[in-house]
Amino acid sequence: MTPRDDSSPAPAPAVSRRIAGLMPGGSDGWEVLYRAREMKAAGRPVLNLAVGDHDLRTPDLLLDAMDRSARGGNTGYAPVPGSAALRAAIAARVEARTGVPTAPGNVLVTTGGQAALFAAVMAATDPGDGVITLDPYYASYPPTVLAASARNIVIETRPGDGFRPVRAALDAAGPARALLINTPNNPTGAVYDRATLQMVVEFCRDRGLWLISDEVYAGQVWDGEHLSPRALPGMAERCLVIGSLSKSHRMTGARLGWLVGPAGLIAQAIGLSNATTYGVPGFIQDAAIVALTDGDGIEAEVAALYRARRAAVLEALQGENRVRPVGGAGGMYVMLDARAAGLPGPVLAMRLLEERGIAAMPGESFGRAAAGHLRVALTLPEDQLVTAVRGIADFIGGLS
Numbered sequence: 001m002t003p004r005d006d007s008s009p010a011p012a013p014a015v016s017r018r019i020a021g022l023m024p025g026g027s028d029g030w031e032v033l034y035r036a037r038e039m040k041a042a043g044r045p046v047l048n049l050a051v052g053d054h055d056l057r058t059p060d061l062l063l064d065a066m067d068r069s070a071r072g073g074n075t076g077y078a079p080v081p082g083s084a085a086l087r088a089a090i091a092a093r094v095e096a097r098t099g100v101p102t103a104p105g106n107v108l109v110t111t112g113g114q115a116a117l118f119a120a121v122m123a124a125t126d127p128g129d130g131v132i133t134l135d136p137y138y139a140s141y142p143p144t145v146l147a148a149s150a151r152n153i154v155i156e157t158r159p160g161d162g163f164r165p166v167r168a169a170l171d172a173a174g175p176a177r178a179l180l181i182n183t184p185n186n187p188t189g190a191v192y193d194r195a196t197l198q199m200v201v202e203f204c205r206d207r208g209l210w211l212i213s214d215e216v217y218a219g220q221v222w223d224g225e226h227l228s229p230r231a232l233p234g235m236a237e238r239c240l241v242i243g244s245l246s247k248s249h250r251m252t253g254a255r256l257g258w259l260v261g262p263a264g265l266i267a268q269a270i271g272l273s274n275a276t277t278y279g280v281p282g283f284i285q286d287a288a289i290v291a292l293t294d295g296d297g298i299e300a301e302v303a304a305l306y307r308a309r310r311a312a313v314l315e316a317l318q319g320e321n322r323v324r325p326v327g328g329a330g331g332m333y334v335m336l337d338a339r340a341a342g343l344p345g346p347v348l349a350m351r352l353l354e355e356r357g358i359a360a361m362p363g364e365s366f367g368r369a370a371a372g373h374l375r376v377a378l379t380l381p382e383d384q385l386v387t388a389v390r391g392i393a394d395f396i397g398g399l400s
């Protein structure tokens with residue numbers, strides 16, 4: 001036995017491969033946003049269209065509800081699966097909007113839609129199982145799948161198909177346990193029509209897959225309508241729906257979301273909340289009840305704002321050939337085809353930021369299918385948004 005040399009302590013234990021793999025190379029794809037924040041902090045003017053967060057704060061009605069609840073004493077541990085009243089309010093909303101019978105036992109309240117996504121992947125997969133995701137995807141999907149020790153199977157959707165999946169592409173996916181879809185879609189704004197959802201549902205049935213349906217933008221559809229695949233025949237037993245108040249009620253910071261699924265799965269998923277967050281703060285849950293029972297006006301107002309901003313962006317870019325809006329039937333974003341710039345998206349986005357003070361996310365942050373595109377979040381007042389998208393077109397024009 002070699003005696004221990006105290007002057008050279010043993011190296012620290014290694015960080016797990018699971019955690020180390022979540023941000024390969026220390027990058028999480030949000031460099032443009034971080035740089036925009038740095039520039040702003042240094043006093044440089046920036047039009048920030050990089051992140052899907054509201055420019056307006058949470059409405060007073062909901063802040064007052066949080067304050068009343070907290071000051072009324074609801075500051076201790078709250079029911080981990082969600083309070084009975086909140087689970088009932090979410091179930092009632094889902095049932096009213098989809099027609100699918102939904103009970104409080106079908107609902108798990110989570111810290112934002114993000115924790116519901118993680119719970120869904122954890123509940124649907126065992127370590128090493130495949131989850132099919134559709135590129136372009138919400139940037140958090142790949143790490144969410146990896147964090148659950150599952151495997152990403154990425155299938156590209158194409159601009160020519162309106163960024164909707166087609167069966168032949170899905171059929172090419174290897175063995176999997178779940179398919180993850182998102183309609184209305186971040187980043188493309190695609191809204192899946194009935195035929196697409198029917199195809200998706202048949203695919204899941206044929207392959208025996210869970211369908212994880214991320215519907216956090218359900219209330220923000222500008223063309224067509226939102227359909228939840230859980231409402232299609234036989235799907236209530238194999239569909240896991242992600243919902244959230246973040247986008248609909250300007251409650252991003254409150255972290256209030258939910259998972260809706262079969263009661264048996266939800267009952268077991270409570271164990272994950274016990275092991276991680278130990279529930280959502282009670283005063284946030286109380287404000288969520290107010291949002292769901294008395295907040296339809298807020299939801300309509302938020303949606304109307306984004307509808308108007310999107311229309312202003314489309315109008316500002318009409319006849320424009322240096323950038324072209326693609327997709328964009330719903331959600332808080334417009335995707336711009338910026339391939340005329342002849343630059344990789346990350347290079348274009350960083351130059352646009354440094355040289356023009358306009359922050360937009362490169363399509364490459366959302367996979368490969370939207371390479372050379374820019375995602376613009378509609379999170380500035382209309383006049384600034386119009387200035388920004390015209391600035392993007394002008395910048396690209398100056399490159400060629």
Ligand code: PLP
Pocket residue numbers: 052111112113114115138182185186214216243244245246247252255256257
């Ligand atoms: N799903 C999609 C598609 C999103 O765009 C977001 C946030 O941007 C989320 C889920 C998570 O939202 P939250 O955790 O705030 O509910």
